[in-house]
Amino acid sequence: MKKIILSGAILAGLIIGCRQLPTQPDNSIIEPxxxxxxxxxxxxxxxxxxxxxxxxxxxxxxxxxxxxxxxxxxxxxxxxxxxxxxxxxxxxxxxxxxxxxxxxxxxxxxxxxxxxxxxxxxxxxxxxxxxxxxxxxxxxxxxxxxxxxxxxxxxxxxxxxxxxxxxxxxxxxxxxxxxxxxxxxxxxxxxxxxxxxxxxxANSKFDRGQKNNFADFTTNEKNGMNLFVENGCSECHFIHTSFSPAGAERDKMANIGLDVSDKDKGKEHQYRIPDLRNVANTAPYMHDGRFTTLNQVVNHYGFNVQPNPYLSEELKNKKPNIPPSNYAGTNNSDIANFLKTLNDDFxxxxxxxxxxxxx
Ligand code: HEC
Ligand code: HEC
Structure with a gap:
């Protein structure tokens, strides 16, 4: 009983705390x-x-x-x-x-x-x-x-x-x-x-590839790029950004059938199609961070897309043709290797x- 009262008090303290005046910086100010x-x-x-x-x-x-x-x-x-x-x-x-x-x-x-x-x-x-x-x-x-x-x-x-x-x-x-x-x-x-x-x-291996016909790409990276295009990934994830005021026109939102029982319904059951630049460094993935590796993401698209009334057209009745090596284990599969080329160290x-x- 005591515990409950205490946590109630702490909770009230927190709520009031937010409304208090902001804490002023102390004397140990660090200059940038x-x-x-x-x-x-x-x-x-x-x-x-x-x-x-x-x-x-x-x-x-x-x-x-x-x-x-x-x-x-x-x-x-x-x-x-x-x-x-x-x-x-x-x-x-x-x-x-x-x-x-x-x-x-x-x-x-x-x-x-x-x-x-x-x-x-x-x-x-x-x-x-x-x-x-x-x-x-x-x-x-x-x-x-x-x-x-x-x-x-x-x-x-x-x-x-x-x-x-x-x-x-x-x-x-x-x-x-x-x-x-x-x-x-x-x-x-x-x-x-x-x-x-x-x-x-704008200075990724992928961008360099666009200029030299992907001459520096390894076989894995090339395979991964082909799989990315052939399996319709690029229909949603535009990777050719224009870097100019004209901008690239891209799709806004999609439902990729993550799971039907998800309490977070997003906006009309859809989420923003995220930019995949630097994606090798941005784990965990998805709006709820449910996947920790790129292979788990690919596994979702290969096996686990849940049919639901909001599922995007691109993913309906589509049989992905992704070799199993892209699903499990390390992040060294072809698609993951291709996605890594979108990283820009700059x-x-x-x-x-x-x-x-x-x-
Ligand atoms: C406590 C963690 C946290 C802090 C602090 C924080 N953010 Fe975020 N930021 C998030 C989360 C979580 C999202 C995604 C939220 C969502 O979509 O509902 C986000 C989204 C964003 C986005 C959207 C990017 C996009 O592509 O749509 C921008 C830009 C951003 N934050 C900038 C900032 C800036 C600027 C600040 C400081 C003034 C800041 N954030 C502070 C967690 C944080
Ligand atoms: C119908 C459009 C669509 C297609 C097709 C699609 N995606 Fe996505 N992708 C999304 C959306 C929307 C999300 C975010 C979903 C969420 O968080 O609920 C996402 C998330 C991701 C993420 C996680 C990014 C992050 O920062 O969290 C990766 C990686 C990814 N997709 C790769 C792929 C690959 C690889 C394919 C092809 C096998 C693919 N996508 C096909 C729309 C799509």
Missing amino acids: MLPAVAFDYAHINSPYGKLSLYYEDSTLIDSKKATIGRVLFYDKALSHNNSTSCASCHIQANGFADVTAFSVGFNGQPTKRNSLSISNLFDVRKTGYFWDTRESKIEEMVFKPIEDHIEMGFENISLITEKISNLPYYKKLFKDCYGDELITQERMRESLGQFLFSIVN TTVNERYSNPFKN
Whole structure:
């Protein structure tokens, strides 16, 4: 009995806790380490040549804004209790996804869905953000996790500019970028958005292959690519991104027959078709992180697609022709090897996307 009363008290404490004023940063403030001249976030080298990177409707990315965005992305001060940053659940080495099925938020509570990897948002913006495509404006989207009662818990969002203004390093960054020290929500939203849009995966082995007829591909990778196309994977997962303001037109959502009894019905029983760039690093997979290896994913498409009224046309009455070696065991099957060619080390290791608060 005592136990029940106690946990009730703790629960009430947690609920009230969220509504309390955000914890101010303490005295041990760490300054971000930034280059003297901002990284060039507006361009990247790729097999297609030097690409210009755009934000929203074809505004060239502003490197100073993206720099502020980088600092905000890694700053735990954006959470209610200084425990959690965006990067807590979007880890660079993992294609900006998380390594657990459900991420842990500022109060130790799990998120309801698997963290999505972040890349090529210029294309994602056309489908809508999140697993259910519910958000279509990046500047609306970037504050959702900050305010979320599980993720970062900053419920009284009007106090965020005051809290951020108390951190000495932002004044200089905002002045340098916007001409004055004023820190507004609009500027924060824009700079976070600019940083996210600068994370572009266009320098993968696959991209090099597109330019040289896949001359560097191993036999396994070529087999995997053929299986990917022959089995209709590419009908949903577009891998030829255009990297230009024209963007690639892609399907939005699909039901792939994961399981009929799933309590999370998604949006009309469908989920966003995820970008497969960097996918070898973004395990676990699916909206609920149920699969830990690429072979388990392929096994699903080969064996376990559950018929249901919402199942996508592409997967109805289709007999996949995937050799069994792709299903079990290691991640060295043909399809998995092909999917690994979609990785771009530039996004997963380059300093310009890394944590400036380290060292
Ligand atoms: C506690 C973990 C957590 C934190 C902290 C977090 N996120 Fe997320 N993020 C998620 C999860 C989980 C999803 C998928 C949610 C969904 O689809 O319902 C997601 C989705 C996203 C997406 C959508 C990507 C796409 O392709 O649609 C973006 C962009 C994003 N987060 C950016 C951010 C930013 C910016 C911050 C910091 C301001 C942040 N996240 C903080 C867990 C987190
Ligand atoms: C009808 C469209 C469609 C087809 C065809 C399709 N997929 Fe998917 N794929 C999806 C959707 C939607 C999801 C997310 C489902 C969810 O989480 O509920 C997904 C998820 C994935 C994931 C996990 C990505 C992540 O980040 O979690 C991988 C890997 C994948 N598919 C590979 C494949 C392969 C390989 C094939 C071909 C054998 C294939 N897909 C065929 C729509 C499709």
